[in-house]
Amino acid sequence: MVEPDDNKARNPPPSIIPSTGAENTTPEPDFSAYSWKNFFKAVAGTLSYDDAMKYLEARDTLKVEQDCKRCESDRDWLLKNSPIVTFMQQQIALLGGDLNPTNIRCRRCPTHKKGGFSEDYGILLCANKIKARGEMEDTIAHEMVHAYDHLRFKVERWNLRHQACTEIRASTLSGECRFTREFFTKGQWKLSSHLQTCVKRRAAISLLARPGVRDDVHAAKLVNEVWDSCFGDTRPFDEIYR
Structure with a gap:
């Protein structure tokens, strides 16, 4: 889970669940x-x-102001025009949630992650890490799957099997593991079982950032334990969208 990185915010805007925590701060960089x-x-x-x-x-x-303005412009465009983003926004609304520009926020991130979801804050987009609109579309869709799972399945924050399942679903359904994206941006050339290989790899990497996950072996074990039921669950889609 990635918390927003905004030192100036004192009263975060509303998210799908009211915020109760404080935001993280980072040391001043060497300019x-x-x-x-x-x-x-x-x-x-x-x-x-x-x-x-x-x-x-x-x-x-x-460059934070410049990056955030670009990020916000792309976010607003996707919320109006992206089929997968608008669909997930509607499905979340049917569950009583509300994701919109007030709780899908662009911030500078000190980590290598491109975004994150928190039930306390909503969705964080790392403006300094996302360089293209297509990349942002995948990121928003990924985090919206987490939001959907939180509302639909009551994902427990400290249940690592729950966390492994939602990471599998997010990587599967967001489109981030489609062959063209991996081929052109990640240098992944494998044709056979490409989707499954990519989803397992990405889900395990995401799990490594969670408390309680000891190492990459433990992360891979958690993914494998829930793989059959979670990879095959495409809700709210009828099938893998892309």
């Missing part, structure tokens, strides 16, 4: 790292990993 010298080193492949992280952190902080 001196954001320089042309480090940029050219990064292009040449000579910038160390630690210096590259400092460069990106400073860049993301300095």
